[in-house]
Amino acid sequence: MQTLKIGTRGSPLALAQAHETRARLMQAHGLPEQAFEVVPISTSGDRIQDRPLSEAGGKGLFTKEIEEALLDGRIDIAVHSSKDMPTVLPDGLELITFLPREDARDAFIGKKVKRIVDLPRGAVVGSSSLRRQALLRRMRPDFEVVIFRGNVQTRLRKLDEGVAEGTILAYAGLKRLGLEHVVTDLMPLEDFPPAPGQGAIGIEARIGDRDVERMLAAIHHVPTGQALTCERAFLAALDGSCRTPIAGHATVAGEKLSFDGLIISPDGTESHEVRLEGEAADAAEIGLDAARRVRARAGAKFFDGWA
Numbered sequence: 673m674q675t676l677k678i679g680t681r682g683s684p685l686a687l688a689q690a691h692e693t694r695a696r697l698m699q700a701h702g703l704p705e706q707a708f709e710v711v712p713i714s715t716s717g718d719r720i721q722d723r724p725l726s727e728a729g730g731k732g733l734f735t736k737e738i739e740e741a742l743l744d745g746r747i748d749i750a751v752h753s754s755k756d757m758p759t760v761l762p763d764g765l766e767l768i769t770f771l772p773r774e775d776a777r778d779a780f781i782g783k784k785v786k787r788i789v790d791l792p793r794g795a796v797v798g799s800s801s802l803r804r805q806a807l808l809r810r811m812r813p814d815f816e817v818v819i820f821r822g823n824v825q826t827r828l829r830k831l832d833e834g835v836a837e838g839t840i841l842a843y844a845g846l847k848r849l850g851l852e853h854v855v856t857d858l859m860p861l862e863d864f865p866p867a868p869g870q871g872a873i874g875i876e877a878r879i880g881d882r883d884v885e886r887m888l889a890a891i892h893h894v895p896t897g898q899a900l901t902c903e904r905a906f907l908a909a910l911d912g913s914c915r916t917p918i919a920g921h922a923t924v925a926g927e928k929l930s931f932d933g934l935i936i937s938p939d940g941t942e943s944h945e946v947r948l949e950g951e952a953a954d955a956a957e958i959g960l961d962a963a964r965r966v967r968a969r970a971g972a973k974f975f976d977g978w979a
């Protein structure tokens with residue numbers, strides 16, 4: 673077979689994820705590194721630095737150019753952070769493979785204090801994610817939450833410069849970058865539920881590309897796939913307004929799946945949670961059912977407030 677072209681964003685995290693995918697494929701198929709080519713692709717999401725991405729057009733910004741390359745045949749597979757993937761993909765493409773999930777929790781990086789609970793009243797905490805901003809406000813209404821973008825290095829520099837007392841990032845991303853030593857605290861799943869898909873590498877391919885399907889089947893992690901099916905069904909059913917922060921996390925043990933979902937107002941004052949358990953084989957139905965329940969509990973007005 674010719675070289676398999678692995679498309680990815682060019683950020684350090686994206687490249688680390690592409691390299692992990694390549695390593696797993698090499699291992700599973702006994703192939704040398706030269707059997708693969710990692711193709712970095714710049715996306716609009718990487719280029720827009722001046723405003724929150726939720727205002728610039730949301731999640732699709734990180735995937736558009738990569739999906740065009742996949743559809744054009746310039747690459748054969750695309751490696752993504754599942755969390756950044758829209759729930760609706762372009763015709764002809766599917767997310768078919770998930771690698772074993774890393775720790776899905778958010779991590780706190782404190783400058784003067786290690787634990788977020790030890791921050792003084794009114795402390796400034798930086799985050800660019802609507803979910804994290806809302807959860808921070810719910811947890812500590814006294815915090816001043818400021819927008820904080822950029823890669824890990826940029827954020828650490830901002831902490832050094834005194835722009836904020838701390839910031840929150842996905843533990844998984846930090847681990848994959850070999851930066852877990854900067855983490856000073858881990859956020860509990862209950863107070864600070866992760867975004868749907870957090871910590872899971874997802875691989876997108878052309879529907880019906882049999883050679884690629886065969887290659888990828890060997891590295892697919894079934895429990896992660898089931899968890900992601902549930903989380904993405906929850907997200908898809910609620911995603912009408914991308915201005916509503918949504919958290920969702922499923923865990924799979926044997927045949928059983930357990931899901932926790934949450935929607936929260938951006939100011940953190942109103943949140944609605946749901947927990948459902950069921951058969952892992954019913955992952956999509958559980959996610960959809962959870963979305964119906966949490967939507968019913970919140971009422972239609974909840975979504976109107978800030979949409």
Ligand SMILES: NCc1[nH]cc(CCC(=O)O)c1CC(=O)O
Pocket residue numbers: 753754755756840841842843844845869870871872873
């Ligand atoms: N939105 C950016 C993004 N997309 C995926 C990750 C981390 C890795 C992951 O969740 O799999 C991050 C950075 C972060 O949230 O800290």
